[in-house]
Amino acid sequence: MSEQGNHLLLGVGGSIAAYRTPDLAAQLRRSGFEVKTVLSRAAEQFVTKTSVAAMSRGEVYTSSDALTDIWRPTHIELADWTDTALIAPATAATIGKLACGIAEGLLAESFLALKPEARRFVAPAMNGNMLNQPSVQRNLEQLDQDSFTIIASRTGELACGYEGNGKIARIDNIVEAVS
Numbered sequence: 001m002s003e004q005g006n007h008l009l010l011g012v013g014g015s016i017a018a019y020r021t022p023d024l025a026a027q028l029r030r031s032g033f034e035v036k037t038v039l040s041r042a043a044e045q046f047v048t049k050t051s052v053a054a055m056s057r058g059e060v061y062t063s064s065d066a067l068t069d070i071w072r073p074t075h076i077e078l079a080d081w082t083d084t085a086l087i088a089p090a091t092a093a094t095i096g097k098l099a100c101g102i103a104e105g106l107l108a109e110s111f112l113a114l115k116p117e118a119r120r121f122v123a124p125a126m127n128g129n130m131l132n133q134p135s136v137q138r139n140l141e142q143l144d145q146d147s148f149t150i151i152a153s154r155t156g157e158l159a160c161g162y163e164g165n166g167k168i169a170r171i172d173n174i175v176e177a178v179s
């Protein structure tokens with residue numbers, strides 16, 4: 001656990017790897033983090049709010065929760081609460097939004113509103129050709145320059161049927177990286 005506070009914001013992108021999110025959230029909780037989760041609209045196709053809430057024992061937000069209080073929007077509330085921010089799985093779309101400062105959707109809005117001192121991590125997961133695309137590589141390099149730690153993906157059999165790099169890092173490696 002870092003010397004900073006234990007508030008961890010877990011962002012979940014629309015990758016098939018989101019099926020692992022409840023397990024990741026549970027392991028983050030067991031390692032001492034208080035976890036709040038934001039599911040992107042696409043992530044809601046791959047994992048349920050209920051399963052993540054049960055395993056993280058924390059609040060789970062979706063884009064429909066973006067506006068609960070006009071004076072205190074959800075993305076600002078979440079960003080101000082956060083000591084450590086992790087996107088796992090991080091999609092090419094969300095990586096692109098963060099690299100370019102595009103606040104579209106609760107997930108990107110919350111991450112773009114983070115305090116300067118918040119620790120930032122992304123664990124990419126995608127098809128190997130997507131990952132190797134010069135634009136995606138440029139966006140990852142930009143995030144690296146912008147104080148994000150990139151938790152490297154693995155080589156293996158991908159859900160799309162390809163063999164290659166792009167498989168999300170192991171859960172224990174993700175937990176170790178942020179702890």
Ligand SMILES: Cc1cc2nc3c(=O)[nH]c(=O)nc-3n(C[C@H](O)[C@H](O)[C@H](O)COP(=O)(O)O)c2cc1C
Nearest residue numbers: 013014015016040042043091092093094125126127
């Ligand atoms: C079955 C399926 C699997 C997908 N898996 C991935 C993935 O692993 N990585 C990725 O970057 N995009 C993947 N996509 C595409 C994203 O879901 C899409 O780009 C979406 O707009 C991402 O939005 P988000 O970043 O807000 O979650 C997948 C789409 C489908 C239909």
